[in-house]
Structures are given as C-alpha cells and as structure tokens.
Amino acid sequence: MIDLRNVMSPIESANGLPNACYVGEDMFDHERETLFQDSWAAIGFGKDIPRPGMVQPIEFLGMPLLMVRNADGRINVFQNVCRHRGMILIDKPQQLRGPITCPYHAWAYDLDGQLRRTPHVGGSGIDNLDSVNKCDLPLISVRSHVWRDVIFVNIGGEAPAFGDAAAPLIDRWQEFEKPLVHTGADSSISFTLDCNWKLAVENYCEAYHLPFVHPALNSYSRLEDHYNILDTDGFAGQGTTVYQPQISADGRRFPRFEGLSSQWDAGAEYIAFFPNVLLGVHNDHAFAILLRPDGTGRTHEQVEIYYADEAVRGDEFAEMRATNTEMWRTVFSEDVDVVEGMQRGRHASGYDGGKFSAVMDAPTHHFHSWVATALSPAP
Structure with missing residues (x-):
C-alpha cells in the first residue's frame, strides 16, 4: 500500500495524490473495495424510472445492480441476479407489466424483491419444494437512498x-429542499472522459x-466573485456571488424556487x-x-438539469431550456x-502529485485528503 500520509498534511506542505492513484490497477481495485463500498456512492x-414497475439495470464498478420503482413509487436497488443460478435478471431498461422474472427458469420476484413463484421447482407442474423456502430467498437488497433525484447506494x-452522512450539505442547502422538475431529453447531457474519475471531481471543486x-463564464461570474466551500470531510466545492447569465433575448427568466433568501438572488454554489x-x-x-x-482511465459523466416549476415543461420555455442546456454543455465541454x-500527465514518472496553492486549491486538497484517508489503513 502506498504511503499517503503526506497527502493528508496541511495544504502548505502537502503533495497531491501520487500517479498510482490515477493509473494503477491495484489502487483502482482498492478504491472499489474501500471508499466506494464504505460511502454513499x-x-x-430517479427520473430514469419515473413510474411504478419501471426498472433500470446498471453495472457499477463491475457489480450488476437493478434500480426498481415499486408499486408505492419508492425506489429499491438490488443486485441484478437471480437467487437460483445467478442469472442476470434484467438486461435493459423497461416498464414491467408483472413481476421481475428470471429468463432462465422463470423464478419471479415482486418489485420489493420478494420471491413469489418458482415454476416446476419440485418437478413438472410442481411449483413448490420444502427445501426452497421463498421467504429465505429475496433478491439481494442494496442499501439505498434518493436525494435531489440522485440514487445513492452504500454497498458495504x-x-x-x-x-x-450528508447532514451538513443537506442543512447548507435546506432552502432547496423542494420538488425538482426534469423536462426530458433536452435537459440531459453526457460525456465519456478519458481520465480517472478523481480528476473530474478535482476540476469541479475549484474556481x-x-x-x-471558461472565458465566457468568467465574463459574468469572475474568479474574484468566487469563494471556497470545504466545511466538512464529505464534500467540497466553490460558490459565486454573481451568477446572472442572459438566457433569453427578451430578458425572461425561469421561475425561481420559492422561499429563497437574498443570498441566492445572484448567488450559486457547486x-x-x-x-x-x-x-x-x-x-x-x-x-x-x-x-x-x-x-x-475512463469516466462516464451524466448531467441532468432540473427546474423549479412544472411550467418550465411548456413550449413557451423550450427555447430557454435549449439555451440553458447548451450553455452548460459548452462549459462542461x-x-x-x-x-x-x-x-x-499522470504517466510522467517525475510528477510527485503536485504543489497546492494554499489560497486557490483548498477544495482540491480537501478532496485529496478525503481520498487518502479512505484508502489508508485505520490507525
């Protein structure tokens, strides 16, 4: 295991994470088994499975998972595997009209993961067997939570x-604890990046x-208008006191979230x-x-944009939605x-993780320190 103690040093003397944390297969495996298993990833x-009975399979760090919207509208996450012979249950997003049914031997599970049917398990035409107790064989549940429409799991x-775990951030953004409106494909962006996932985090954290x-963005939300955010171990970022882009030629704006304080009249946080x-x-x-x-060395990035009011779905906001999405597509591109x-650059053998600016790089160092702590043996 690489010694990462220097990464956790005060920013003035710390180096960043070493190259192995970005290009080493052993380190990637270690991340999967520690920080991704132990945290809320x-x-x-939720917008991808909006109705009861909708399911979406995903592979996350090599593990097949299944997101399910149950009859009550709640989202469940299971390992996407039948308890009989380990067959993948669902291979594409879809709207189910019945139970989750294994394509191999038709064992069937309800939307809460309970095993309900085991056809011919006791022989032809015999659907029950004393040694196969359905109550003991539900789908393997993965601990999950939905916040701001993002589905989180704690695999460990x-x-x-x-x-x-998220209390400091939830409290910070308490004013935004309101319903979110996603308007469909015109509010979605995706990229495939030829980089380690941590570099996308690091770049996002700092201004x-x-x-x-970002010269165009800097024209109305300048570097000097930004501040660092690094209150607790679990998050970091930046905010601006000046965010007022021109979305429409006639000066119209989207409906605002209700009840916001004056901090957000021209402020934004990332x-x-x-x-x-x-x-x-x-x-x-x-x-x-x-x-x-x-x-x-590869990261898939999915961007979803949400609005404050159902009215934004309407045709009268279509051009503004397209402008807003294109603006963010340009920034992220x-x-x-x-x-x-x-x-x-992480393949340069002489690179030692880099020297931080104690003034400008605090959020990046905050993230590096979090990663180093998660990857290091407990004291």
Whole structure:
C-alpha cells in the first residue's frame, strides 16, 4: 500500500495524490473495495424510472445492480441476479407489466424483491419444494437512498444513515429542499472522459481555472466573485456571488424556487459530494452530475438539469431550456481537454502529485485528503 500520509498534511506542505492513484490497477481495485463500498456512492437518477414497475439495470464498478420503482413509487436497488443460478435478471431498461422474472427458469420476484413463484421447482407442474423456502430467498437488497433525484447506494451496508452522512450539505442547502422538475431529453447531457474519475471531481471543486478555461463564464461570474466551500470531510466545492447569465433575448427568466433568501438572488454554489456526484444550485435551476468510473482511465459523466416549476415543461420555455442546456454543455465541454490532459500527465514518472496553492486549491486538497484517508489503513 502506498504511503499517503503526506497527502493528508496541511495544504502548505502537502503533495497531491501520487500517479498510482490515477493509473494503477491495484489502487483502482482498492478504491472499489474501500471508499466506494464504505460511502454513499451515486449510481443513477430517479427520473430514469419515473413510474411504478419501471426498472433500470446498471453495472457499477463491475457489480450488476437493478434500480426498481415499486408499486408505492419508492425506489429499491438490488443486485441484478437471480437467487437460483445467478442469472442476470434484467438486461435493459423497461416498464414491467408483472413481476421481475428470471429468463432462465422463470423464478419471479415482486418489485420489493420478494420471491413469489418458482415454476416446476419440485418437478413438472410442481411449483413448490420444502427445501426452497421463498421467504429465505429475496433478491439481494442494496442499501439505498434518493436525494435531489440522485440514487445513492452504500454497498458495504455499514455507512452512517444517508441523512447523517450528508447532514451538513443537506442543512447548507435546506432552502432547496423542494420538488425538482426534469423536462426530458433536452435537459440531459453526457460525456465519456478519458481520465480517472478523481480528476473530474478535482476540476469541479475549484474556481482557479475559471479565467483560463471558461472565458465566457468568467465574463459574468469572475474568479474574484468566487469563494471556497470545504466545511466538512464529505464534500467540497466553490460558490459565486454573481451568477446572472442572459438566457433569453427578451430578458425572461425561469421561475425561481420559492422561499429563497437574498443570498441566492445572484448567488450559486457547486459542490462535489464525495465520492462521485457533482451538484449545482441556482435560484431557478439545479443540476446533478453522476460520475461512473470505468477503470483507471475512463469516466462516464451524466448531467441532468432540473427546474423549479412544472411550467418550465411548456413550449413557451423550450427555447430557454435549449439555451440553458447548451450553455452548460459548452462549459462542461471546455473541461474535457483539461481533465484528459491531467490524466496523460499522470504517466510522467517525475510528477510527485503536485504543489497546492494554499489560497486557490483548498477544495482540491480537501478532496485529496478525503481520498487518502479512505484508502489508508485505520490507525
């Protein structure tokens, strides 16, 4: 195991995470078995399974999972495998008209994972067998929680309750604890990045690169208008006191979230909730970015934009929605060369993790320290 104690040093003397944390297969495996298993990791969005009976299979760090909207509208997450012979149950997103049924021997489970039918298990035409107790064979449940439409899982099952783990961030954004409206495909963006997932987090956390990488954004939300956010171990990011882009030529704006304080009249915040979800809030819309690691050098990024009012679904807001989505697509696209360039740089044998600016890089160091702590043996 690599000694990461220097990464956890005060920012003035610390180095960043070493190259092996970005290109080493052993380190990637270690991350999967520690920080992703032990924390609340993001795997999907509720908007992708909006109705009861809808299911979506995903593979997260090599594990087949199944997101299910049950009859009461609650989201369950299971390991996507039959308890009989280990067959994958669902191979594509779909609306079920009945139970979750294994395609191999037709063992069937309800939307809460309970085994209900075992056809011919006791012989032809005999659907029961004393040694196969259905109550003992539910789908393997994965501890889950939905917040801001993001579906989180704690695969290891031993993290604090989500409400406790995320309490400082939930409290910080308490004013935004309101229904979110997703308008469909015109509010979705996706990228495949040739970089380690951590570089996407690091880049998102800090505003230091704003004037050099995002000149248009910097024209109305300047570097000097930003502040660092690093209150607790579980998240870091940046905020701005000046965010008022021109979305429509006639000055119209989207409906605002109700009951916001004056802080949000022109303010916005962008926070990485560790390990793998990036969140942004504004007075009239919000977004969430899910990072799905795919080995050491590839990351799939899914961006979903949400609004404050159902009225935004209407045709009268269609052009504004398209403008807003394109604006964010441009901003996020400008980051691609940066994160991919840093990934290529991690193959330079002389690079030692880098020197932080104690003024500008505090959120990045905060994240590095969190990763190093999660990967290091307990004292």
